[in-house]
Amino acid sequence: MHWADVLADELIKDDRKHVLATGITPSGPIHIGNMREILTTDAVYRCLLEKGVKGKLIYVADDFDPLRKVYPYLSKTYEKYVGMPISDIPCPCGKHKSYADHFLISFLNSLKEIGVKPKIYRANEMYKKGEFNKAIQIALDNTDKIKDIIQKISKRELPKDWIPFNIRCEKCKKLTSTKAILYEYPFIEYRCDCGYEGEVDIRKGGVGKLPWRVDWPARWKMLGITFEPFGKDLGTTGGARDTGVKIVEEIYDYPAPKYTVYEFIMLKGKGAMHSSKGTALSAEEMLKMTPPEVLRFLLMNNQPSKHLVFDSGLGLLNLVDEYDKEERVFFGKEEAIKGMKDLKKVYELSQPYDIAKKIPLQLPYRHLVTLVQIEEKWSDTKKILLRTNQIPKDISHEDDEHLKQRAEHAKYWLDNFAPDMVKFEVKKKVPKLNLNEEQKKFLSSLLINISKKSWNAENIHNAIYETSEKIKIPIKTCFNTIYQIILGQEKGPRAGYFLSNLDKDFVLERIKEAIK
Ligand SMILES: [Zn+2]
Ligand SMILES: [Zn+2]
Known part of the structure; x- marks a missing residue:
């Protein structure tokens, strides 16, 4: 259970x-x-x-x-x-x-x-409205008993004049600097470190607070x-x-x-302890970087007493994948794997709102992480997805909203927590390049190969490998070259999938310019 x-x-x-x-x-x-x-x-x-x-x-x-x-x-x-x-x-x-x-x-x-x-x-409202008044009176009437309980159980000595009520000084408004002198219902005489001496009526709300x-x-x-x-x-x-x-x-x-x-949640990974704003990771940020169903999943899938490590680096991507897998199993699209416990309940409790009648449209989260770096706005990202047939033309409103929400979380994660290795920017113009003859040869050959092929991830991937083999240039050099001319850096997302999301003419044009 x-x-x-x-x-x-x-x-x-x-x-x-x-x-x-x-x-x-x-x-x-x-x-x-x-x-x-x-x-x-x-x-x-x-x-x-x-x-x-x-x-x-x-x-x-x-x-x-x-x-x-x-x-x-x-x-x-x-x-x-x-x-x-x-x-x-x-x-x-x-x-x-x-x-x-x-x-x-x-x-x-x-x-x-x-x-x-x-x-x-x-x-503050409850105190000021007087909703605590009865509880305050009961506490004050039982000062000795309460003091005794706290001292015995916490093994902590309380001051001789301690009362279970912190009076708020009427002059300096502080709750922490007053001392009671005399309590006689309903009044407490007190003295404050600020020099003020006065008397509060505990029948009035907000005159102090229970410890x-x-x-x-x-x-x-x-x-x-x-x-x-x-x-x-x-x-x-x-x-x-x-x-x-x-x-x-x-x-x-x-x-x-x-x-x-x-148990507490520990943090792991780059940027975990200190976000860009220089503060410890807050609950709000955790929510902003993690799709809500995935964050719920992390907690529903583990006993409260289990020590958890939240990885705001690449581990977050694995967590989303784990959730998506659970979802496929829940909807009978895949077999359960060992270690999935209380799968049905975990999935149900992971939903922020209603449980979908059929499986929500899944798009690998890593793909989304790539896509949101190609296009800033969701409407533009969606155009790519439609053009490349990654989502159906008649995508439902729910699926659209779901993917859009995930895209927003991916973006927040990229802006604030993602390691540099997954980040990139498609350069609008050819970056400053210093390509050697080998690299130019590769690009010329690749250009011929992919020009005549239909534009999809698999074809592009194969074309890169074929070209590499044909002209005997190490595959690593080939990939580096592609990233250099488009991103101005040595590394990037999986090349076949990545390029397939860019406009074909844009890529061909970029190659031509690079080998000019
Ligand atoms: Zn004071
Ligand atoms: Zn403020």
Whole structure:
């Protein structure tokens, strides 16, 4: 059985409405680990619905969390905001409502493409509307018990005057620099490092925030959460999950949600750790470079507990091929091979939206990677595909959209992550050449050979080999020569296929000019 079905079956044992939660603190570029969390939860959610059980998928953005420090990607001017909630700090680019939105909005938009549509909750709104008030009061009434739980389980000593509430200073707006002096419901007297002394009324929303170890279990109860996976960092002994379970059960009188612990995704390959923009690879970029069904496939095809390596280099092309193969098997076009597990379920869960009735039009991804470098726009790429009969004249709207989307991902990958060896540019004019006699001889001979042949990959491929043999010039020199006159470089994509996508007259003309 697929792992998501196993988790869904476990949930169904409790006959109730299920709320499956996932979330993030948008304090920086959203990490690819969060992608695993979202897709893991989405998979369990889908399995649940399939079994006819009611469920809700939610995404909680903890945008009331304070900015912890000036991260390397921030300007020094952010020093003054450290300690303030990230929903109340200006965004770094000036185009978003807040710092939190800067990292959150585009990520949430990109989730649509991958077929995940959770209900969004924002902690800053929940706090400000007073939705946490009850939980805050309960926490404060149980200060000693909570302190005891955290100290015992986390083996961490808390300050003598610790309370389970971080007051937001009314003057400097920071959550991290206040100390409570006296709590007497509903007021807390406090003192801030900025020199301000005051009093907040906890019946008013947004006057402070529960510390993370209390915030999390309080949220489980408030939102009725029954399932929430977490990364292995939170699952360590004495970690936030351990204290959360105890707090939710003993203080909030609510059963801890079921869960699965997911492993992180490691990065491999050139450009993996640092993209062109100089930041660590974000979840959003991972999505932009990978076709959505393929990214889902990577995660659906592996247990959440399995350590994964994401290769943003050539490995990405292999991953797409692997997916396409799975698709052919799913639609009965090919036999399954050893190692394909839960094939049907994996394929179904890999679809961002509906499962196609018949197999989507497949075009080898490597071909697409070549084609999008020949023509910039999809409409032009499509013309090549039609001219060379690689797609049918009456291509369906779905197939057209599907290929177009893949072309966009291939382009993003090429622009930002692809190794140089797969990149090229068709030169508009003959590049500066220094061809020797041997190379010119090859080109002259090739010109005669291919002029009279019909223009397709196989014919061109054969013509190159025939010419090489006939005039006894090493095949490697032949290929180098072709790439030199068209791309101005020594290497390039598979020559037969590549040339067949260029206009025949263009290629013949180029050869003539090169040997002039
Ligand atoms: Zn912004
Ligand atoms: Zn202050």
